[in-house]
Amino acid sequence: MSPRPASRRAVTVADIARAAKVSKATAARALGDYGQVSDAVRSRVLAAAEELNYRPNALARSMNTGRSNTIGVVVGDIENPFFAHAMRGISDVASAAGYDVILTNSDEDVEAEEAAVDVLLDKQVDALIVAPASSAHVSHLTDVAAAGRPLVLLDRRADGHRYDSVTVDNRTAAARATAELLAEGHRRIAFISTQPYPEPAYSPGGxxxxxxxxxxxxxxxxxxxxxxxxxPERGIRLDARRRGVDVVTRELLEGDTPATAIIASDSLIAMTVFQTVRTLGLRIPEDVSLIAFDNADWTSITTPPLTVVEQPIYELGAAAARLALQRIRGERVDDESVVFDAALIRRASVAAPTPASATH
Structure with missing residues (x-):
């Protein structure tokens, strides 16, 4: 076996300085675009850098300029299509402004989120966009402000704190979805979420x-x-991630008074509900109606296609990035809360309950 070729030494600022016949300090100023450098010298330095295929040291540049040209993002679950679409909005806006994005995943765990925020601050990101796992446990977010970094909350608020935020009017959207089911004659309507909850059953005001x-x-x-x-709280089911969405769905559909309609809090939950309904030998919408939050691609190609609450997810991410960039540039002083509306897209997964299911 032939020996591996030695890796090529990285081109340094000193190499550029020698090639351009300037001092190392002058080359650094020209490459970093700071300080006083004549146009002629800057052109010579940049030409030398291009000829030598120089790749700038981002850490060194950030130490010189105080900017890393990066935005750190912490999301709850990178497997959730919601965050994938939001990230596209963030990335598109950031890229157009010359910024890179560093993505981290909290797995909807506060401790993991705290660690992710620490890592991003250590990397000297210019701003953070965070989808907080808990709106109540956000003390670590004050570290962002203490570090002088702009912070934008994505999809969720922080109780008792005023931060820039981009959210959806979820209350109105959920009420509209419920009203859709009520108008069809449903009275046993359930809602399923994976949000952790300390008690076996939800209590009003909990x-x-x-x-x-x-x-x-x-x-x-x-x-x-x-x-x-x-x-009405009898149909609210939380903590479905720990218990299993399939288990919760079976409980709702196999009890003495089964639910005739289910609202899934996201498209991943809806997918498991859909599969469980089929496994039980039931039909949508004849035996149970189903509405999902988020217009995931698969929801329009199932049989039947699902009625969904469509959130403007891309726009949510793009707006968060714009707020972060405005903060970085010092263009705003007051905190801003951007709230988007959601649309109910009617398809074929909602129908009136059959007499048998309504009286069961």
Whole structure:
């Protein structure tokens, strides 16, 4: 076996300086675009850098300029299509402005989120965009402000703190989805979320630590209460990630008074609900109606296609990036909360409950 060829030594600022016949300090100023350098010298230095295929040291540049031209992002679950679409919006806006994006995943765990924030601060990112795993446990986010870094919250708020945020009007969206089911005659309407919850059953007024889910539960409860549905909290199911979405779905559909309609808090939950309904030998929408938050690609090609609450996810991410860039450039002083509306897209997964299911 022939020996591996030695790796080529990285081109340094000193190499550029020798090639351009200038001092190392002058070459550094020209390459970093700071300080006083004549146009003629800058052109000579840049030409030498191009000829030698120089790759700038991002860390050194950030130490000189105080900017890394990067935005750090912490999301809850990179497998969730919601965050994939939001990241595209963030990346497109950041890239157009000359910024790179560093993505980290918290797995919806506060401790993992704290560690991710620390790592991004250590990397000297110019701003952070965070989808907080908990709206109640956000003390670590104050470290971002203490470090002088702009912070934008994505999809969720932070209780008791005023930060720039980009969210959706989840309460109105959930109430609209519930009203759609009520109008078809449903009275046993369930809502499923993977949001952790300390008690076996949800109680009205109970603390839900993620603002987006709390708002959706409020919207469902409000619509059911206004419709005169007794004990509407009976259909609220949280902590489905730990317990298993399939297990929770079976509980809702196999009990003495099975749900006739389910609202899934995201498209991944909806997929498992859809599969479980089929496994039980039930039909959508004849035996159970289903509405999903988020217009994931698969929801339009199933049989039947799902009625969904479509959030402007790309725009959500793009708006978060724009707020972060404005902060970096010092263009704003006051905190800003951007709230988007969501649209209900009607397809074929909602119908009136059959007499048998309604009276079961």
């Amino acid at each position: 603390t839900i630590t993620m603002s987006s889910v709390a708002d959706r539960v409020d919207g469902v409860m409000e619509a059911l209460t206004d419709a005169g549905i007794p004990s």
